[in-house]
Amino acid sequence: MATAPISLQILVIDTCETSRRAACAQVLALGHDAIPMPDRSTAADWLCRNAADVILLDWDPSFSVTGSAQVGMSIPPSDLWLPVILVSDPLDAARPRRPLPEGADDWLDRPLDAALLAARLQRCGQLLAQQRRQRSRIQQMRDIQDNILDAVLTVDDTGKVVEANLAACRTFCKGEPASLTGADVQAVTGHDLTTLARSQRLRLACGNGSSFVAQVSVSSWEEAGAQRVTLVIKDLTDILRNERMRDEFLATVSHELRTPLTSVLGAVSLLVSGAAGPLPAQAMPLAAAAQRNGERLSKLIDDVLDLTKLEGDRMVLHVRSQPLGPLMQEAVKANQGYAAGLGVTIEADLSRGSDALALVDANRLLQVMANLLSNAIKHSPAGETVTLRLESAEGGHAIVVSDAGPGVPEAYRSFLFEKFSQADASDGRVVGGTGLGLHIARLLVERMAGRIKLVADARQGATFRVWLPQVLTASACAGAGAQAAAIREDLIT
Known part of the structure; x- marks a missing residue:
């Protein structure tokens, strides 16, 4: 050309x-x-x-x-x-x-x-x-770099700054680029390159002597044979403040809703039970619907309160050594009535974990199991069976809940444990729910040092697996109190 x-x-x-x-x-x-x-x-x-x-x-x-x-x-x-x-x-x-x-x-x-x-x-x-x-x-x-609101620092393999955008200059050296070039990244941010590359969220020093919580993204590349590391530093101050305000608002609103709702539910329950006199036959379905939806609203408020506490790190778990077998039996009993009402059977196999003990909060683990079992029950056709198994696996204990329902769609599995996620989010969905249960279950299990996941190779229905680390065994209970206390303190803090 x-x-x-x-x-x-x-x-x-x-x-x-x-x-x-x-x-x-x-x-x-x-x-x-x-x-x-x-x-x-x-x-x-x-x-x-x-x-x-x-x-x-x-x-x-x-x-x-x-x-x-x-x-x-x-x-x-x-x-x-x-x-x-x-x-x-x-x-x-x-x-x-x-x-x-x-x-x-x-x-x-x-x-x-x-x-x-x-x-x-x-x-x-x-x-x-x-x-x-x-x-x-x-x-x-x-x-382009100078118009990025986040601070961007490029350093060499020795930790010396070789390039910085305008936001980095304003954050770390009061807008003077010359004072950043050639400076050691530890002197600039308060952390060495290894710590910055390893941590996604940490507190960094500012050029004016203050500090802020930041999220750090790291990428490595080469320039003329020399190693370079680019750090994108996002200031989380406004985000954390907005999250705190949102959590406080949700907690306040939920608390203010709970008091009148409790009174309304109590009154409706009395009407349904006949304590205030027999209701006309035409009024009974209406009162039962009011009671059912009031209980659903109460559950939603409880979920929102739990969520704000967990995400705000304000929920204290009372973690101690617990036998998992009796807890699973209690979870089955608590959901038998719900299962019977839908024509579903719960079958528990606890033989392989009869002596299983783990460091858990009993009430919160029962909350997790209530979510998993109720989900399995409401997604199972009448006449089918929901199974619960307790197994020993991977240096810990696995609680497995399986149903015979339609299973989880492939497109939905990647965000199954996210907030407000539902496979059918339409107004006409058959199975109700808030989309918070599995998210709260994941947060609770992780706070107890465990893991929860959907078993991908389930042939029919959906299978959820909760893994908890094995801390104590029946033969090693004596003298293990110090170990349990140390792990409990680590989990809570």
């Missing part, structure tokens, strides 16, 4: 007016601008106030400065390349050509060959155009 001709500004420096005019004429004939200069000093002064693309400099090969061949003129410093082409009389063939003087980029013999001059200037124009494109891309990347 042919490239468009590039017009250059050529500074023609020649003490001989005749040859200077001839050179300018050739430059103009090639479609470039020619700026004639009588000597190096005048040209240097002009360059302090103006810009040129190429210097065409008359050169005496015998000229030297401090014993070495140099261009002999002062060119103002710039981050752009200013090519210098020397023009001189041809040397005697018997004399060897001297090396290209310092500061020069090319050498042409006089009289100037028009084709050769055109080729050299075209090459200079192409290189200058490429340089401008690269500079434009660099400036574009700089502008």
Whole structure:
């Protein structure tokens, strides 16, 4: 593909007016601008106030400065390349050509060959155009980085800062970029590179002496064979404040709703039980529906309160050594009535975990089991069986709950344990729910140092597996109180 001709500004420096005019004429004939200069000093002064693309400099090969061949003129410093082409009389063939003087980029013999001059200037124009494109891309990347609201630091493998965006300068050095370049990242942030790369959320120091909680994202790459690490530092101050305000609002609203709802539920329950006198037959379904939906609303309020406590790290778990067998039996009994009402049977196999003990909060583990069992029951067709098994696995104990329902859709599994997630979120869904139960269950199990997951290879229905670490066994109960206390303290704090 042919490239468009590039017009250059050529500074023609020649003490001989005749040859200077001839050179300018050739430059103009090639479609470039020619700026004639009588000597190096005048040209240097002009360059302090103006810009040129190429210097065409008359050169005496015998000229030297401090014993070495140099261009002999002062060119103002710039981050752009200013090519210098020397023009001189041809040397005697018997004399060897001297090396290209310092500061020069090319050498042409006089009289100037028009084709050769055109080729050299075209090459200079192409290189200058490429340089401008690269500079434009660099400036574009700089502008993009400076418009990122998060602080971005790039450091080398020794932990020295090599680049920082505007937000980083404002955060760590009061807006002075020069004080960041070359500084040690530990002196800047208060943490070494290893800690920053390892931790996603930590407290960092500011340039004004304060500190803030930040989320750090890390990426590693190479530049000219040197290792670079880029840190994207997001200030979480506003996010944490908004989350705290949201949690406080939800907790307040939920608490204010619970008091009148308890009174309403109590009154409706009395009406349904006949304590206030028999209700007409037409009124009984309405009262039962009011009671059922009131209990559902009460459960939702409890879930919201639990969620705000867990996410705000304000829920204290009373963790102690508990036998899992009796807890599972209690969970089955608590859900038998619900299962019977839907025509579903609960079958428990606790033989392989009869002596299983773990450090758990009994009430919170029962809450987890109530969620898993009730989900399994309401998703199972009438006449089917929900199974609960207690097994020993992976240095701990596994509680497995399986149903014979339709299973979990593939597209829904990746966010199954997120807040307000439901496989069927439509208004007409058959199975109700708030979408908070599994999320709360996951948070509770993790607070008890366990894991909960959906078993992906279940052939029918859905199978959930709760794993809890084995801390105590029946034969090692004596003398293990200190171990239990230490683990409990670690879990709570």
